[in-house]
Amino acid sequence: MLNRVVLVGRLTRDPELRYTPNGVAVANFTLAVNRTFSNQQGERDADFINCVVWRKPAENVANYLKKGSLAGxxxxxxxxxxxxNEGRRVFVTEIVADSVQFLEPRGASQGQGNDYFGGPPSGGNDFGNQQNPNQNRSSGGFNDDPFSNDGKPIDISDDDLPF
Structure with a gap:
């Protein structure tokens, strides 16, 4: 049997941190996850998925994430x-998180029009990694191509390939 979920989305509200009577931390939050397709009006719908996380990760979520934060x-x-209270049975489906990844720098979602994947707004910078598209390639940014502007062919034998 397999029951595994991986989600990337934005928090719809600040996480709610509580403690059990035994002192165990538990945080609840809702993640808005965009669907991969557009509806008939050409807009992308989102699913709002309830998540719960326990213990130290719950405290970290409550301390470092807020409404609009991008999380995995x-x-x-x-x-x-x-x-x-009315005697009716209520069914709940939720994600119990084993880990929550913070996918953008602290405060990056505040006041910025980032898209679903946390990219910068048009004309903005990529969280400080790239200041000018014409800057020197030796800046060490993660998008740098180590083989660009070299002009030499790359010599790779079949023994060098991992597959």
Whole structure:
């Protein structure tokens, strides 16, 4: 059997941190995850997925993420039910996160029109990694091509390939 979920999305509200009677931290948050296709009006819909994370990762989520933060969640789907105050059975489906990754620098989503993947707004910089598209290639940015402007052929034998 396999029950594995990997999500990337933005928090729809600030995480809610609580503690169990035994002192175990638990944080709840909702992640808005864009669908890969557009609807009939040409707009992208999103799914709003409830997530829960426990212990130290819960405290980290509550301390460092806020509404609009881009996060990656790795976990499993869990279903449960309970009887509400009116005596009705309520079914809940949620993601129990094993890990939550913070996918952008602190405060990067505040006031910026980043797209779903956390890219910079048009004309902006990429979180300080690239200041000018015409800058010197030796800046060490992650998009630099180590073989560009070399002019020499790359000599790779079949023994060098990992497959």
């Amino acid at each position: 969640v790795d976990g499993r789907i869990q279903t449960r039910s309970y009887d509400n």
